[in-house]
Amino acid sequence: MPFYRLKTGIVHVKGTRLPAPCSVRFCWPTTGKEQDCMAPSAYLCDGANEANRSGTCDAPLCELHARQIGPNRHLCPTCLQSHGDSDPQSGLFTSIV
Ligand SMILES: [Zn+2]
Numbered sequence: 001m002p003f004y005r006l007k008t009g010i011v012h013v014k015g016t017r018l019p020a021p022c023s024v025r026f027c028w029p030t031t032g033k034e035q036d037c038m039a040p041s042a043y044l045c046d047g048a049n050e051a052n053r054s055g056t057c058d059a060p061l062c063e064l065h066a067r068q069i070g071p072n073r074h075l076c077p078t079c080l081q082s083h084g085d086s087d088p089q090s091g092l093f094t095s096i097v
């Protein structure tokens, strides 16, 4: 039963088979503080991470934070940076790190 950040605030959602909350930390424009996104995730990061058993980063990502790099392949902001793609929209992520 994950906690999600929805428009109404932090919500404890009951149920099973729910997507994990988005794990991206970023600076909220409204508060100026760095916080976890916590929006319901739509994707998992496909970036390489050998520290994980799966071999991929697997960070849960919401629509806002998933960057599509190919068919059914998405990267979190951290992996996108190490991916080294010059991305015209990378300005969206400059507040992270
Ligand atoms: Zn997010």
Ligand SMILES: [Zn+2]
Binding pocket: 045, 046, 047, 057, 058, 059, 075, 076, 077, 078, 079, 080
């Ligand atoms: Zn990642």
